[in-house]
Amino acid sequence: xELLSFGKTGWGDELLIATMMTIAVSITAxxxxxxxxxxxxxxxxxKSKFLNLIGNSYTTVIRGVPELLVIYLFFFGxxxxxxxxxxxxxxxxxxxxxxxxxxxxxxxxxxGAYSTEVFRGAIQxxxxxxxxxxxxxxxxxxxxxxxxxxxxxxxxxxxxxxxxWQITLKDTSLISVTGLVEIMxxxxxxxxxxxxxxxxxxxxxxxxLLLTYLSMKLINKLEIRYSRGY
Amino acid sequence: MDFELMINSFxxxxxxxxxxxxxxxxxxxxxxxxxLFFAILRVxxxxxxxxxxYGYSYVFRGTPLLVQIFIIYFGxxxxxxxxxxxxxxxxxxxxxxxxxxxxxxxxxxxxxxxxSAFQTIKPGIIEAGQSLGIxxxxxxxxxQIPIAIRQSLPAYGNxxxxxxxGTSLASTxxxxxLTGVAKYxxxxxxxxxxxxxxxxxxxxxxxxxxxxxxxFLERKYSY
Numbered sequence: 001x002e003l004l005s006f007g008k009t010g011w012g013d014e015l016l017i018a019t020m021m022t023i024a025v026s027i028t029a030x031x032x033x034x035x036x037x038x039x040x041x042x043x044x045x046x047k048s049k050f051l052n053l054i055g056n057s058y059t060t061v062i063r064g065v066p067e068l069l070v071i072y073l074f075f076f077g078x079x080x081x082x083x084x085x086x087x088x089x090x091x092x093x094x095x096x097x098x099x100x101x102x103x104x105x106x107x108x109x110x111x112g113a114y115s116t117e118v119f120r121g122a123i124q125x126x127x128x129x130x131x132x133x134x135x136x137x138x139x140x141x142x143x144x145x146x147x148x149x150x151x152x153x154x155x156x157x158x159x160x161x162x163x164x165w166q167i168t169l170k171d172t173s174l175i176s177v178t179g180l181v182e183i184m185x186x187x188x189x190x191x192x193x194x195x196x197x198x199x200x201x202x203x204x205x206x207x208x209l210l211l212t213y214l215s216m217k218l219i220n221k222l223e224i225r226y227s228r229g230y
Numbered sequence: 231m232d233f234e235l236m237i238n239s240f241x242x243x244x245x246x247x248x249x250x251x252x253x254x255x256x257x258x259x260x261x262x263x264x265x266l267f268f269a270i271l272r273v274x275x276x277x278x279x280x281x282x283x284y285g286y287s288y289v290f291r292g293t294p295l296l297v298q299i300f301i302i303y304f305g306x307x308x309x310x311x312x313x314x315x316x317x318x319x320x321x322x323x324x325x326x327x328x329x330x331x332x333x334x335x336x337x338x339x340x341x342x343x344x345x346s347a348f349q350t351i352k353p354g355i356i357e358a359g360q361s362l363g364i365x366x367x368x369x370x371x372x373x374q375i376p377i378a379i380r381q382s383l384p385a386y387g388n389x390x391x392x393x394x395x396g397t398s399l400a401s402t403x404x405x406x407x408l409t410g411v412a413k414y415x416x417x418x419x420x421x422x423x424x425x426x427x428x429x430x431x432x433x434x435x436x437x438x439x440x441x442x443x444x445x446f447l448e449r450k451y452s453y
Binding site: 066067076176184212213 | 294296301397398422429
């Protein structure tokens, strides 16, 4: 227990900050994932074969390739790509991207592929009559989407989105390979300097369990809120 | 695009795929037994047995696979007692540590898949067996398990693909599997996109094969 004390002698404060970092990366990645889903779900549902192909390749490739490989792609390729874009605009200095941004983006793209599938499934299982009814009533497109489709879609999507959240949360542990100090990386550092890997990795497991447990509680509440009236 | 690098790295990556496949098949076989064992415990009526099996699957599904590998590979070696037993022969090898971690992980998911399959079997089927005078044991092994396996095929197919992606974590404990070799080539040549295309292509090809085999099995065993 001494090892977990706060201050200079223990690892308690470092691990607490690392846990915050894990939460921050997970939430950022989840939001980036939603943005990707917002782009790719309409593509997957579109009537155009070509747009369908783009949407499908995104979800198939990302869901068929290991997360670690995607992270390596971003870790080694990220700054290169940004520097290439910058050089077009005439900026030729070396640009280093922060590990937080690279990591959240890599995990976000993975999480986005899963979210896309969830949203697609949810929209497809909304009763067809709802689309027709809002068309017949002459609702404008934004009203149709935000007031009719979205609330129904959310209710159907939340249980599956909670799975996506769990996957995203656990995937953030892989960012530790890029050196971002989240739970896994901090445990690795602590295990290295105290020669007590069993304790620190087990403690990391407990932290992850706690995070998944608490987030499940929270999501259950959301689920109840969005199924009011059913 | 450096096509020469892509062509040159292809045989190396293909060679590393063998390790990935070995890890995958070993973990799936052990995982299936572990999963079946815990699924049977889960449908047991004794609350202690039941809770134990639930706890197992909760812990392994609630923590990242990376933590599990690190605990087994780095953590268990710390216990002095283990070092003096026969187990140490296995636990000092990263290869076996990876297989143990993967098997325990996929076992937890498999037990959930099989449990839900057991619970969705219509009671009428079991009652029909009972009224025909078949003993409970035979009903379980010859009726419930085959139906459960058929029902869990789609979900189990997903689990196989997830596990295949999971084997990439073996590269974090010094094993040179497909991802490990891909990372090595990337870090020596600094050509991430080319290597990603080749290695990702191999992974996608495996996903494609697994997906189709499962679809074929589903059609074969549909009723």
